[in-house]
Structure formats: C-alpha cells, structure tokens
Amino acid sequence: MVRQAERQDVIFEQVETDQRERPWEHYLDAELGLRNHWYVAFFSEQLDEGQTRPEMLLGERIYFKRVKGQVYAVEDRCPHRGAAFSSRVECYTPNTVTCPIHGFTFDVRDGNLVAVLTENNSALVGKLAVKAYPVEEKFGCVWVYIGDGEPRPLREDVLPSLWNTENLIIRPTTRYKINSNWRIAIENGFDTGHLYGHRNWASAWRYGAAVPLGTVNKTKEDIRILEKPGDPIGMHVNSSINAWVGEVEGVKVYMNQVDPDNPPPTEGAIYPPDFGPFLPCGLDVPHFPKPGLFHWEWYVPIDEESHMYTILQGAIANTEQEKEDFLRAHEDYLARDIWVDPGTARPMEPPGFNNFDSFGREAMQHVYQNEDFWHRERLYKADYTIIQWRMLVSRNAHVVQKRDNFAKTKNNYPLESP
C-alpha cells in the first residue's frame, strides 16, 4: 500500500509504472550503438598529413588516412581474405592503402580497388571496392558516419551548443577507453542521482561550484524533449528538487563547498541551461564548469563492453586575448581539474571530476553485462530523466547496430551478377 502523499508524486508514480512496463525495449537492443549516425572518431590533431590511423567504432574496424588535408576512411578489413590494412602500413601513394598480404590496393577516397600488385591487369580493378565511410572534420574532431546509404547532415548529430555557439574556441581535453557499455556511460553522464560521487571533487572551489548530492525532477516539464525532424534529437534536463545534506543515523553527509548547517535552497536550477544528452551518444554541457566555459562529451561505442570517452572543452572568445586566456587556462588547469587518468587518483578522493564517472560506469557494468540487470535494476525517482532518455532513443533509433551489420564490400561484382 502506498501512502496518499506519494500517490500525488507524479514523478515517483511514473518511475514505478515505467520500470514495471519498460517501454524502452528497443533501447535494450542497442548494445553496440545506434546505426546511421555520425560519431566523433578522434581529434584532428591525432592524424597528420599522409598518416593512417585505425579505430574501432560500434564494432567496426575503420582505417583513417589524411590526404591533402582531408581525412578519408575505409573499412580496415581487406575484402580479399580479411587482413587489416593497418596490420602493416603500406602506402605507395598518398591516395592509397595496400593490403600487406596480396597487394590489393585501394583508393581511400572512394574505396575503389585501383591495383592488384600480384596480378597483371586484374579484371577486378575498377569493379571491387572496400566500404568507404563518409568523413567530416569539424570542431577539431574527425567525424565518421556509421551506417548505410546517404548520411544525414552532420549538424543533426552535433551537440547543439557546439554547433550553434558563435566565436567558440575549442580544445580537445581527453580521450580514454572505459570498460563499460556506452549506455551505462551516457546514462551516468546526466544521471541526476550520481552527483553524490563528485562530493570530494578537489577543484570545486575553483569554479565556485555548489553541487548537490542529487537532484530529482519536480514535474514532467523539467525535462524538455527535443525531437524535431531535421534537428538534433535529445533532451534538456532542467531545474529540480535538490538534496544538499543527507543523513545516516544522525551523521550528516554533504558535498565539498556546502555548509551542512546552511545549505542552498531545495528548489532551484542546478544543471546549466540546455544541458542534456543527444543522439547518438553525446552530452551537451554548456556553461560548465562555470558560465562562459563549455564542456562536450561523447561515449562512443567501441564494442559491447567498452566506449571511448571523448571530451572537448571550449569558451566563447571574442578577442585574441580571450582565446589566449582560455588556451592557457586549459593548459594550466581546466583539463586537469576535469580529468585525472584512472589510477592516478587517490582512492576515495578523486581529484578529477570525471574519475568518479569512469569508476561508476565500470562498477555498474558487471551486472548489466552478466546478470541481466537491464531487467533487474530497481530504479528510483532520480532515474526519471534516464527513463525519458531510454524512451526517446527507442522512438528515434530506427537501426541499432548488430554484428551482422558490419560493413560488407559495397560492390562485390561480379559475384551477384549472373
């Protein structure tokens, strides 16, 4: 029996109902990520002219190469007998990569087979191709489209504040492989209940950040769903009811920077405006760690059990001086405050903000991967935002990645022509 007071808590009721019915089954299929979307593959500065770089995204092995400034990408799996081009780098010309085993040579710009070094005048030249991936370079990142057919405009898959803010100066901050599924990771990114884990953030003082232990939604309107065709699909998580001081048998628990006897007001906006997750796997965090600064992060699926945690930071800079100031701050402390490589933080006292997030994702991963926690979790009120995200993805993710989706040669002529 539920008390009357609770009956009137619409958020609580909704969480209870939803976790019984789980109206997000499609989301549960998406363990390898969402197909037909653009993904941040790596930072521009990680690939010099003429160089190659292999990466795995959504289980697909992709080989990148920069030619005359432009980045191209092909499947890193030779259609002949499957060797990875990256297993031994063989580039006779800027435009091509050659498979080290039998010398099949492909133009990275379109994937076409341009030479078979081991056969005179091979009949396959001009008729066979390796899958070529659409690539764009923007915001200091290399973006790749994982999917089939004509890619959607890049803009639809870029975090809004990154695309729309004028006069941004942007720096790559970190890129780190974390051992959890991408969904555990993105849910952690805007999880309104996990702030507790950041209570010892060593640099909170620098940004005057008063972060609550956790926050829950007051009304359904706290969440604003952005689902307009042609625009990025995502949601904004807004003002809420905050928990500033917890208590366990009379012992008070509170955040760094919060006076337990004089906490901030219970109701009020905590998240920066327009903060929230977007398809396929990003989190828009404008005005963090303080107003005027920007933080963007992605949890790019590598495979079912890991993601590449990728972070950019930025600022609005209208003058050269402002640019310089930001770059120096980023160099001096911004990146470091946010992130300390796992392993370098002292136990129980994570000095870098995101260390806790990495720990938390890996701590939850085991049971979701091995013990069916997608069906056994016991959600609570703070998970209302997560539930909205799951339903949003279920409605909009038309194709989830499967091992079977992996790139085939786009033209396997003449096998299919009788």
Place this chain on the structure above:
Amino acid sequence: MVRQAERQDVIFEQVETDQRERPWEHYLDAELGLRNHWYVAFFSEQLDEGQTRPEMLLGERIYFKRVKGQVYAVEDRCPHRGAAFSSRVECYTPNTVTCPIHGFTFDVRDGNLVAVLTENNSALVGKLAVKAYPVEEKFGCVWVYIGDGEPRPLREDVLPSLWNTENLIIRPTTRYKINSNWRIAIENGFDTGHLYGHRNWASAWRYGAAVPLGTVNKTKEDIRILEKPGDPIGMHVNSSINAWVGEVEGVKVYMNQVDPDNPPPTEGAIYPPDFGPFLPCGLDVPHFPKPGLFHWEWYVPIDEESHMYTILQGAIANTEQEKEDFLRAHEDYLARDIWVDPGTARPMEPPGFNNFDSFGREAMQHVYQNEDFWHRERLYKADYTIIQWRMLVSRNAHVVQKRDNFAKTKNNYPLESP
C-alpha cells in the same frame, strides 16, 4: 567374461553396476553447490570490529561487516543499479553501508534501506531492502546461510566432531583458493585410492603414520551412512583392505615409513574412527594426524571452477597447559606439516600433506569441466566410497544452487503491489 572369483567381490560388482547406471544424476547438477545450507565463510580473526569483507560463496557476492562484535552479511550488489558496495567502502555509521554510486544506504543488520543520500525523503526508505544473510559465529569461524527461508539449525551443518567434542581448543590453519570444482575436491578428501599421492609426505615420521598406498572396502558395511533427520547428513568411512606395496614390472613402490619387505597387515582400520564427508561440503577428520588431534576441512564453492579450501585444527585440552602445548605445536609444526602453500613445495616431493591434494584436484578438474568426464570417468573399486557419497547427496540435496537462484532483493516493494 568375468572370472568366478570376481563375481563374488560384491564391492567390485557394485562399482561396475553403478557406473553404468549412475544413480547420482542430481549430484551432477550441483556444480555450484548445495543451497539451503550453512557454510564457513572465513575465520573470525579475519574481520575486525567495524571492518567489512567481501566474499563469493556459491557464486553469490556477499558483503560482511562486524558491528558491536557481531557479524552481519548482505548481498554485495546494490539493488538500484548493481554496483558492489565493496567497490568503494563507504560506512558513515557502524550499522550501515552506503553504495558509492547514488548513496543508497542499507542497514547491514537486516538489509533495510535506511537512507537515500541523493533524494530528500525518499519514498523507498523502509520499503526496499537488500538481501540479508543469516550469520553465526562459532568455532573461530563466520558461518553464513546460503538459501531461502528460515535457516536450519547451524548444528545440522557443522562437522560432528567439531560440534560434539568437549574441551576443544581450535586454531585456523589455512584458507586457500583452489582451482577445481568443489565436488572434485570433497571426493578427493576421502578418496580411499588417492593416498598413494601422499607417499612422500615429509612429516609422516612425526606422527608415526603408516599410511597405505590405497585402501578399498571389503563389505558394504564399511561405509556407515548417517542420514537421520535433524542430524548432520554424512557418512563414516571405516576399515578396509589395504595395499601396502605396489609393483611395476618387479619394481616395488611403497609409502614413506613402510618397510616393503615387512608391510603392515592387509586388513585393518586405516582411517581414524568417524572420519568422513558431510553435507554441504566438509570433511570430519577426528584423530588426525594422530590420536587426540583434530582436523576439519571444507571445500566451500566459490564458483563452478574454484573452491575455498578451509582448514581448522584442534585438540582436546583440559588444562591451560594442554591448551598452550597445542597452540605452540600448531605454531611450530602442525599447520606447516599439513600444508605448504602450493608453489613452495619441491616438485615430486610435497613436504606438506595437503599440497598433493591441491595438485590432484586441479589435475582432475580440466576433464570434468571441459571434456564431460562426469560421464566418461572409469571408476574402480576404491571409488565405492565416492559412489556412496554421490548417492547420499542426490538423496538429500533438495535444492542445488543455480545462477538463477542468486539473491534478489527480498522486498522489491512497490513493484509487486498493484
């Protein structure tokens, strides 16, 4: 065709028949152990006041904590999103553990949720709980009940000579993870054919132990089955026919301490009286390594492929002097004679009695785990005792542990209330 003489060997006949028919199918299901029993989790001295300790038993992850002297245990898996409490120890008060991810705080004494640090006045407090395990502390060990419902009395799962002997002084001897299934281990414990492996036991001289190469049963009455409701379920392995000297193409093989030209008599009691295996996973070895001394061991399932080999030793001590003598002997040589950590023994010459047992269990494990040896083994006469054990377990183990049995939250209100 079998010769007439053999026809009259009832034990031989029975082994041949039984391994054809395998009347122990239920035993073969019990790879994770027997549910609804008490198990030795660890030694009392391994958990100080206020400390916590995670252990896995029968595949369940359990978190122990000592509060005001008493030990409690809860499932080490947060019902919310599955993090292990032990992944980061957070104890704000003696009675509680707090999940490091979202601050769900549970009373270890009953498993009840007492605070959600990240939500003001959470409706779940008082209504959600993590599974709490019945715990008792006795004989210098912490015992935990793995099962459902009201636990049986501890006495039913304690080895008889440990429970019943008066004026015992007891010391923990060793506790070591061994890579074999618990059934391979317990069968090895009373296997009348494996004594051969102990033939080089360096300390046999100290105890005047004349151990045979092997021993087989003469009549079915050699085995006494103990199956009275309300009492420990087990069996006593008694006097037998002994092999003292083996021969391979004229080369004699014999035990340390045995004169091959003048061996002890073939018939006679070898095992100490009342020696034998008991449910769920222990071996009672009173009067070993010599009369007046006691040895108890358990092969506690950790998961399908490993068990915690746990040994206690003891003695009857009626005076302070006798206590001191035993403690000094245990310190000086008793524990060491019995056990040398695997890896420290010289190859082929195991100085510690149980080194061979560990080796033997791991040597047999591979084929049982991977090559269906539960159905391909070729048993012989010395395995008659093992067969009796398997049938005893099949008759009495009403619930075998399955991965599905793993603890759920005992109260997942209000999910189940409409």
Place this chain on the structure above:
Amino acid sequence: MVRQAERQDVIFEQVETDQRERPWEHYLDAELGLRNHWYVAFFSEQLDEGQTRPEMLLGERIYFKRVKGQVYAVEDRCPHRGAAFSSRVECYTPNTVTCPIHGFTFDVRDGNLVAVLTENNSALVGKLAVKAYPVEEKFGCVWVYIGDGEPRPLREDVLPSLWNTENLIIRPTTRYKINSNWRIAIENGFDTGHLYGHRNWASAWRYGAAVPLGTVNKTKEDIRILEKPGDPIGMHVNSSINAWVGEVEGVKVYMNQVDPDNPPPTEGAIYPPDFGPFLPCGLDVPHFPKPGLFHWEWYVPIDEESHMYTILQGAIANTEQEKEDFLRAHEDYLARDIWVDPGTARPMEPPGFNNFDSFGREAMQHVYQNEDFWHRERLYKADYTIIQWRMLVSRNAHVVQKRDNFAKTKNNYPLESP
C-alpha cells in the same frame, strides 16, 4: 556485365563460379584437421632415451616416451579420472607411465593397464587400456597416427620428395607455434598471390632467387592433381603467368633482385618442379631455396586456432664431404635465412623468408575465426590453386577431426559386457 576478353579467361571464370558455389563444404568442417592420417609430432632429437614428452595434435593430448630407442605414444589422459600423466612424471620402469593421482600404471607400448598401485590384485589389470597411438620414426621426425583402426602406410602421408629422394641428408630447421588455423597456414604455403610479401627477403641474393610479386595460372593444366589410391594425395603447382612489377598511381612496386625496367618474362615456370601441398597438412618444396636443396614443411593442427609450423631442410649428398658441406651451410645460414623467430625481425623488413608467412597467417586468422570469412572472402585469380586444394581435400578427407572423436579408452571392459 563482363567484358568479352574476360569471358575467355577460363581461370578467372572458374574462380568466379567456384566462389559462388563453394564446392568445398567438407573442407570447411575440417577446422581441427583430418583424421586417419600420420602427422609429424616433433623432431627425434627432442626426445632422449627414457624421457617423456607431451604434445597436443588435432586437439588430442598425447604422451610420448622413448623406450630402448623406440618411441611410443599413449593418450595423455588417465581413463580413471582424467589426470594427465604428464602433470607429474612418474616412471617406475622404462616401459611404463604411472598416473600420479591413484597409481594406475600403463605400458606405453600397447596402452595396457599393468598395475594399480593402490589396490591389491586389481581386477582391471589386463582388461583396461589407455589408447595407444601408432608411432613411426623416420627422417629425423617422430610420426604419430591420429585416427581409428589400422593405420594406412606411413608412405602415403610423407611428402613425396622426402620419401623418394635418394641419398638425402636432412636437418630439422624449426618448429614454432603459430596462432592460426592450419588451413589458413597451408593455403598460405602455396598461395601464388602471397609472394608479394616476400619482396624484401634479405637473403634472396644468396640464392639468386628472382621471385615475382605474384603468379596466376594460365590454364587448368598448370595444376596437376595427384589422387592415386595408395599414393600421397596432393597436387603440383606449376608454371604460370607472373607479375614482376606492380604500379600504384605511377609508382612502381617490385621485388628485391628484380630490375623494374627490365623484368624477367611474364610467362614461365616460377615454382620449383613438383612443388605443392599434400594431405594431411604438408608442403613439398624440392629445390628450394635453390636447386639441390630441399625444404619440407608442415602445419600440424594443435587446436582450432593454432598449428605447429614444422620445417625440415635437406640436400642430396653422395659423399661425406657433401654431407658436411650441407650441415655447415645449414648451421651457418640456411636455417637462419629461411626463418627468424617472429619478433626478432624489424617491422616491414622481414629478413627471414618465413617471418612474413607467420605474420600473414595470423593477420588473416581473425576474420576467418570470428567473422565468417570462410563465406565472405572475395577470391581472385591467384586463388585458383587454393580452390583446387580445397576441393581435393573435400574429396579425399573422409573423416575430419571433431572434439567428439577424441580418444576414448580402447577397451573399457567390463562396462560394455553384460
């Protein structure tokens, strides 16, 4: 649509047709190798008198022992409870091995149980046996028959030039575990398209070897199938059309020792006469690296994912001086030119001929093992020889090895007698 010119290329047409229809399904079942054949287990010099040696072939664990000069082999898995004899070497007499767990003792010459050290007068002696493998020793190698029933004559499974050449002097060259399926390996051995990978072979100069980038067959008669009952089953790969210079966007690619402006003729014999693969897993390479020298290699399946790459070298030596010359050359450079242990070669510049082969096999292994490349590969004209091999094996390999085939005790009396 295919151009008219290509229509007339019978090899090209055949490859296209065959890879659509895959008339080699039986070959695809043979991931563990071919049963009922002789295999090179190891080199004679690796097993001294009285010594034992465990090896895995085709997934079977086999225990070898040399007794009075002769090598015997038994299954390295005790029929009793499955321990490996090799887990602890116990040899009381030259003819026997004893299981370290319960003392079952077997004669390695026939596998018969000759003593049970732990039971007086065991009824099983003389009635139980472990599988004994037929063994022969020839050409400095120990050969073992993996199969059932009476073995075929060894001669049928020995590479022809090794069996038939008179006055051979032979030396073991190398034996190295490579992480690829044996079929990837043997296909690589005579793959007419993989020569490209040897273009930097440091020692080509020593043998005056002008090797093309690749070579394809002109007519079906280039391949001579050897399929006469009672003789070794295999094929000879003969003269072909050679590619000497490749070109990528105007950049020329050629082999070490080849003048790109004055290449050798396009048509002509490249492979030494009588070069080719033979069942079960060998490659006959007479007159390599130059006429008068011999090279034989085997890709003996260890399990599904690895093989033992085993190489012998030899020469015809009619006089003592010729023998000495060969032995000195082998010691000084022959073995080294052919093989440098993986890992010691500089990247991209493999000085040992077979380094590239090892690299190539492992580079192709991943997709065949994990991504269904047996059905997704896109073969080309140079693969015509490989296709012939696959069909040859499919026609002649009557029993492929399965995990279920693994040796059972050959006599499990009296279990099967009522």
